[in-house]
Amino acid sequence: MSTALQNRRPVITGWSAVSPHGIGAEALVDGLRAQKSTGAPLDTGRWRVPAGRAHLVPGFETREVLGKKGTRSMDRVTGLAVSAVGGLLRQPGSVRETETGDRAALVLATTTGSAASMMDFTRSSLEGARPYDVDPAVMPNAVMNCAAGQCAIWFGIKGPNTTLAGGRAAGLLSVNYATRLLSSGRADTVLCGAAEEFSAARYWLERHSRGAEAPDVPLGEGAAVLLIQPAGSIGQERPALAEILAVRSRVAVGNQARGALEACVRAALDASDVRPEEVWAAVPGEAPGRLGQVERDVLTELCGSEATTRVPAVSRLGDVSSASASFQITMLLATADARPESAGRIALVTSADRDGSLVCAVLRLVGA
Structure with missing residues (x-):
C-alpha cells in the first residue's frame, strides 16, 4: 500500500x-x-x-x-x-x-x-x-x-x-x-x-x-x-477497495429537491477536489416515481449518461428502501472489480428519500 x-x-x-x-x-x-x-x-x-x-x-x-x-x-x-x-x-x-x-x-x-x-x-x-x-x-x-x-x-x-x-x-x-x-x-x-x-x-x-x-x-x-x-x-489480508472522499447531505422536498440535490452533489465533489467530468461512475438510488427520475437527470447532466450506466441499477433488486445505498456501493465495487480500468477513478453514489433527505458520497476506487 x-x-x-x-x-x-x-x-x-x-x-x-x-x-x-x-x-x-x-x-x-x-x-x-x-x-x-x-x-x-x-x-x-x-x-x-x-x-x-x-x-x-x-x-x-x-x-x-x-x-x-x-x-x-x-x-x-x-x-x-x-x-x-x-x-x-x-x-x-x-x-x-x-x-x-x-x-x-x-x-x-x-x-x-x-x-x-x-x-x-x-x-x-x-x-x-x-x-x-x-x-x-x-x-x-x-x-x-x-x-x-x-x-x-x-x-x-x-x-x-x-x-x-x-x-x-x-x-x-x-x-x-x-x-x-x-x-x-x-x-x-x-x-x-x-x-x-x-x-x-x-x-x-x-x-x-x-x-x-x-x-x-x-x-x-x-x-x-x-x-x-x-x-x-489496513494490511495485506484485506486490501483497500475504495477510499471515502466525502459525504454531504441536504434536505428538500417537492420542486426544491432538484436544486438541492445538485447543490449536494457539487458540495461533495468540491470537498473531494473532483470535477464532475472526472466521475467514472455515478450511481443513483432509483427512488420510485418522480424523485428517482429527478435524481438520475441531475447525475446525467453533471456527469454524463455514460457514467450513470456503468453500474447496474439498484432497482434490479426491487425497492430495497433503506438498503438501497449499501447495495449501490456493493454493486459499484463488484462492477469495478471486473473492470481494471476503474482503478484510481472516481465514483459517486446518491440517495434521495421522499421525506426530504438527499445525500451524496464520493469514492475513489482503488486498483488491485
Whole structure:
C-alpha cells in the first residue's frame, strides 16, 4: 500500500450481501454478471398480500440459514442482517482480532426496523384478554435497534452500536457516521450496513404511502454490509477497495429537491477536489416515481449518461428502501472489480428519500 493512500481518508476493505440473487457476495457478483432477473410471483397465502411480484432472497428462512440456536423468535430483518455480517466476517482474509471486539463498531441503516414485528406485537396487546398478554420473547423484535444488537451479540462486536433510521438515505448516512467514528477515535473498524425485509406490514405501508406516482413498483429485500477502516491500519489480508472522499447531505422536498440535490452533489465533489467530468461512475438510488427520475437527470447532466450506466441499477433488486445505498456501493465495487480500468477513478453514489433527505458520497476506487 502506498504512503499516499495510507495518509488519506477511510477506506472500504470488504463487503458482503444477502440479496435477491442469493446469500453471500459471490451470489450478488454472479447474478449481476449474468444479468439475472430476481423478481418472482408472491406466495399470497404465506405473505397475506394480493397477487403480484417481489424480489425476495431465494430460500431464505432464518432458522435454516443461521441454525436453531438463538433464532426461535428472531424476525426476518434481524436474520438478514446477522447473515450479511456473518458472511463478511467469514470471508478469507478476515481478521477477527480487529473486526470484532472492543474497538470494532457496528452501524446499521434501516427505515423503521421490522414493521411486521412492531405491528404483530401491538396487535397481540390489543387482541389479548389483557394488554400485557403478549409473548415477551417477541418484544425485542419490536425495538428498532434489535437487528444491530443481535449482530453485535452474535459476533462479539463490543464497540459503538448504532441504528440509523433514514429511509432510502440511511445507507449513506451510516457511511458518514462510520467515518466520524473512525476520525474521532471511537473505533478502529466499523461494520457499516443496512437491512430491509419483505413483509405484509411493509407491503401495505408502502402501498398506502407512495401515492399515484409508483404504486406498482415491486418491493425487494436484503442486507449489505461494508467494512470501513482507516487507510493507515489496513494490511495485506484485506486490501483497500475504495477510499471515502466525502459525504454531504441536504434536505428538500417537492420542486426544491432538484436544486438541492445538485447543490449536494457539487458540495461533495468540491470537498473531494473532483470535477464532475472526472466521475467514472455515478450511481443513483432509483427512488420510485418522480424523485428517482429527478435524481438520475441531475447525475446525467453533471456527469454524463455514460457514467450513470456503468453500474447496474439498484432497482434490479426491487425497492430495497433503506438498503438501497449499501447495495449501490456493493454493486459499484463488484462492477469495478471486473473492470481494471476503474482503478484510481472516481465514483459517486446518491440517495434521495421522499421525506426530504438527499445525500451524496464520493469514492475513489482503488486498483488491485
